Amino acid sequence: MKIIIAGGGIGGLVAAISLHNAGHDVNVFESTKEVKALGVGINLLPHCVRVLDNLGLLNDLKAISIETKELVYANRHGQFFWEEPRGVYAGYKWPQFSIHRGEFQMLLWNKAVELLGDDSLHPGHHISSFEQNENGVTAHFIDKDTEDIIHTEKGDLLIGADGINSQIRKLLYPNEGPVAYSGNVLYRGTAVMKPFLTKASMAMIGSLHQKMVVYPIKDTFNENGNQLINWVANLKGGLGETLTERDWNRQVDKKQLLEKYANWKYDWLDVAQMIENSNTGIFEFPMSDRDPLDRWSFNRVTLLGDAAHPMYPIGSNGASQAILDVDELTNCLNQFNSLSEALNKYDSVRIEATAKVVHQNRKKGPDIILDLMEDRFPDGFTPDEIPHEELETLMEKYKKIAGFDKETLNAKS
Numbered sequence: 001m002k003i004i005i006a007g008g009g010i011g012g013l014v015a016a017i018s019l020h021n022a023g024h025d026v027n028v029f030e031s032t033k034e035v036k037a038l039g040v041g042i043n044l045l046p047h048c049v050r051v052l053d054n055l056g057l058l059n060d061l062k063a064i065s066i067e068t069k070e071l072v073y074a075n076r077h078g079q080f081f082w083e084e085p086r087g088v089y090a091g092y093k094w095p096q097f098s099i100h101r102g103e104f105q106m107l108l109w110n111k112a113v114e115l116l117g118d119d120s121l122h123p124g125h126h127i128s129s130f131e132q133n134e135n136g137v138t139a140h141f142i143d144k145d146t147e148d149i150i151h152t153e154k155g156d157l158l159i160g161a162d163g164i165n166s167q168i169r170k171l172l173y174p175n176e177g178p179v180a181y182s183g184n185v186l187y188r189g190t191a192v193m194k195p196f197l198t199k200a201s202m203a204m205i206g207s208l209h210q211k212m213v214v215y216p217i218k219d220t221f222n223e224n225g226n227q228l229i230n231w232v233a234n235l236k237g238g239l240g241e242t243l244t245e246r247d248w249n250r251q252v253d254k255k256q257l258l259e260k261y262a263n264w265k266y267d268w269l270d271v272a273q274m275i276e277n278s279n280t281g282i283f284e285f286p287m288s289d290r291d292p293l294d295r296w297s298f299n300r301v302t303l304l305g306d307a308a309h310p311m312y313p314i315g316s317n318g319a320s321q322a323i324l325d326v327d328e329l330t331n332c333l334n335q336f337n338s339l340s341e342a343l344n345k346y347d348s349v350r351i352e353a354t355a356k357v358v359h360q361n362r363k364k365g366p367d368i369i370l371d372l373m374e375d376r377f378p379d380g381f382t383p384d385e386i387p388h389e390e391l392e393t394l395m396e397k398y399k400k401i402a403g404f405d406k407e408t409l410n411a412k413s
Ligand SMILES: Cc1cc2nc3c(=O)[nH]c(=O)nc-3n(C[C@H](O)[C@H](O)[C@H](O)COP(=O)(O)OP(=O)(O)OC[C@H]3O[C@@H](n4cnc5c(N)ncnc54)[C@H](O)[C@@H]3O)c2cc1C
Pocket: 006, 007, 008, 009, 010, 011, 012, 029, 030, 031, 032, 038, 039, 040, 041, 042, 101, 125, 126, 127, 128, 161, 162, 163, 164, 165, 166, 167, 168, 188, 248, 249, 304, 305, 306, 307, 313, 318, 319, 322
């Protein structure tokens, strides 16, 4: 089958590799003219690492990321109340990786070039419109700067993997309106600094009113023993005037953020110093999502990743769910001779699965335990006050909903 993918981000590139391996003729059209390592850290959970392993990417991934050993939760006073091993350290067959999003995208881009050939990847091609009939789909691409039509491509299937501001989704749902803003703003940055805890720990600190997520994204250390650490601050209401349009690349000054976190200094981590040391830009991102759709596939056109199910980046699921979409779409196209049957199955499996994650993330996802502890013990707690069983029930529930409870996942090949 001749497949056109609009969007050379994480979902689009994994789809290109997977569908090429399944024997399809794939072309990827990416809006940006020069694909660069943009973004900061993301996490790849064991359920999507399984898919990447099956695509032969495990060793490449290991070379540029760090295997997350544990997840810890602490209150804003720095007291721990939840610690759990992650990935293979928790008995999963596959690791959890913390990785620089842009470096991961570059790895996928280079792998796609190697497998599909340079002339199957087309940077600088922004999809503007498409039309389809029973014989095929035709996609039109513009140069985003000049808005001139520069290319037209015909195929059997068009996949919209064009991210949170998807043009294909807009064409399929012209009346959908803007994204739903959560009232929270994320500030993301990286710092080269002293490692903390196991040197491969992920820490969630505070409450959803004011939170900080911290984890290393490199398993290497410079001559001073320092490591590249990624952080994401979550502030209710943000730092003042916040644009609600979702743009991953908007930067802010660190001064105001520093004031908010000035007292967050613990014997295991100095949050204020970490923000101070962040010299590669601080990126502001209003946390928003969209209501789940009833349908992603319309004859020869379908959606995947953030284009299909933009969700709050809570619980490390943004990239992971896009990769699970790819796995299901490839399986469905393998399983059915009829495209419409394949896409019906893809819709029925993935819409329900991702809608649950969207809704659960609106209810704070696993971070609900931060608010539980803040509400009950605003001034701190003694060790015997920690409600371990209650916390465990909440954490296990999220894993099941997001599809990465250990028993179910380890039973898969
Ligand atoms: C620059 C950038 C930085 C990011 N930083 C982070 C981060 O720090 N933390 C985090 O959790 N998530 C980040 N994300 C989002 C994260 O990558 C996605 O949530 C997740 O990987 C799902 O992947 P996706 O392929 O659906 O979307 P994305 O990875 O966002 O990919 C979408 C791709 O489509 C391209 N595109 C957009 N419109 C068109 C069009 N009309 N025609 C053709 N191509 C188009 C975009 O340029 C992009 O390459 C970032 C995304 C981007 C684009």
